[in-house]
Amino acid sequence: MKYFFSAGEASGDIHAAQVIKALLTLDPEADICFLGGDRMAEAAGHEPLIHFSRMAFMGFIDVAAHLPEVLGNLKTAKEAISSMRPDAVILVDYPGFNLKLAKYAKSLGIPVFYYIAPKLWAWKSYRIKQIRRYVDEVFSILPFEPAWFAERGVEVTYVGNPSVEEVEAAIRTLPSHKEFLNVHSLTDGRPILALVPGSRVGEIKANLPVMDAVARLHPDMQTVIAGAPSLPRDFYASFSNFPVIDGVTLGLMANSRAALVTSGTASLECALAGCPQVVCYRAVGWKWAHDIFLHILKIPYVSLPNLIGGKIDRQTRREVNNEAIKTGVRGCIVPEMLVHNCTPENVNRELSRIIPDGKPREAQLDGYRKLRRILHTDSSAAENVARLIVQKLRKV
Known part of the structure; x- marks a missing residue:
């Protein structure tokens, strides 16, 4: 199967890389295209379509100052999705950019999965409407999130927190x-x-x-x-x-x-x-x-x-x-x-x-x-995400 990943900053690159590794274990013939960094490149075995260093803009002023580059990145990503027609688009955090990709992928009938849910409980809760419309399944890494999203009509699966396993393994x-x-x-x-x-x-x-x-x-x-x-x-x-x-x-x-x-x-x-x-x-x-x-x-x-x-x-x-x-x-x-x-x-x-x-x-x-x-969980967050995505796609 074909997968398109989008991670716009360093932490997303780390977490997405673990999901890519787990996906390749479950689906060794997987074709992976991605926006991300060096960790994802190492996991996928090739360079990113766009490196996150060209994407990591923060706040309205920073984004406005780099608007041509932001719009160029978005255009490049959409063209890649249109050409590749992946079986799934997997978005990792970075909601300002990724929710635009979710809308586009959904318009093409491509399943959209969101790993590391946008922190709507903190700010910009209006984005919940975009999650409902354009995202097929949300995977959460914070244990209090499923209840918050459920109250607003969105089913979210807690998969564990990747930082725990990554930190423990690294230490x-x-x-x-x-x-x-x-x-x-x-x-x-x-x-x-x-x-x-x-x-x-x-x-x-x-x-x-x-x-x-x-x-x-x-x-x-x-x-x-x-x-x-x-x-x-x-x-x-x-x-x-x-x-x-x-x-x-x-x-x-x-x-x-x-x-x-x-x-x-x-x-x-x-x-x-x-x-x-x-x-x-x-x-x-x-x-x-x-x-x-x-x-x-x-x-x-x-x-x-x-x-x-x-x-x-x-x-x-x-x-x-x-x-x-x-x-x-x-x-x-x-x-x-x-x-x-x-x-x-x-x-x-x-x-x-x-x-x-x-x-x-x-x-x-x-x-x-x-x-x-x-x-603490007894299973890997990345492995849980990969398993759930593959199970979902094989049922389609």
Whole structure:
């Protein structure tokens, strides 16, 4: 059978690659075309139609600035789907782009599967109509999502969380701490502070300067930036002169005393790696933008560790937001410094609480243990997705 995948950023590339591997086990003759990155290329055995480095634009301003490229990517993808006529289109997160592909594929009568459901419970819930119309089946990686979608008339299957198995498998293959230091020319005896500013240009521009300023307040630690493989090192030099390590973000977090992490999949991976963290999301730093941000959000938190491990209800949201406006989120697993609260002073206050041994650090590590219990499954998320897709197609 023929499959068309679309993943528009680094985390999607990782998760989609695992599904491709599982599909090729079930369907060894599978013909796979994809938008994605190096991990998917390795799994499929050939290069992507479009590399995600040409797709990873964030927010209205970033997308508007690159509109010709965005429209060109969309046209290329549609032409490939029309020419290939795949048996299935498999979309991975990245809803702004992928839901347009879903509509097009559906117009051609091609089954559409969505892996890693769009976070409609957080914002842009109006997209639920597009999910109903254009997506045949949604596979969720967050245990609270099926109930939310079911209330709105969409059946969603929880397949497990791929980050759990990917992190556990990767950690088993990591070198020792001493070997990690030697390979990356780091100093033994000095604790590492990891800066994880994201994989998109817009994220890094907004968050790395704040992270850099905080790191300079801790000269006793050796600071290392987790680089995105798709971006050149001299790009990071515009915002920080700390060393950059490419393609080993998980290993860096697992070997760090603490981390500053831009909200996203990396915050969950950091938790699973057992590294205490402060979540940062600078974006536009104006207070009015922050107020709009809180008004739009339908949830009390933005980071995955807090969303999975915390209660999501309106009362909790009100209580948390009242405190967050002043000091960042309390009463949750990881502190979140959002929008205009994401300043060097505020981020450093939270970081300084979790670097030394003590109650704040231990509370976060206890929260991480809770996360692992919640997310534990006995089967692979990628294998579950591949099996469900093949079963569905063979019934058609």
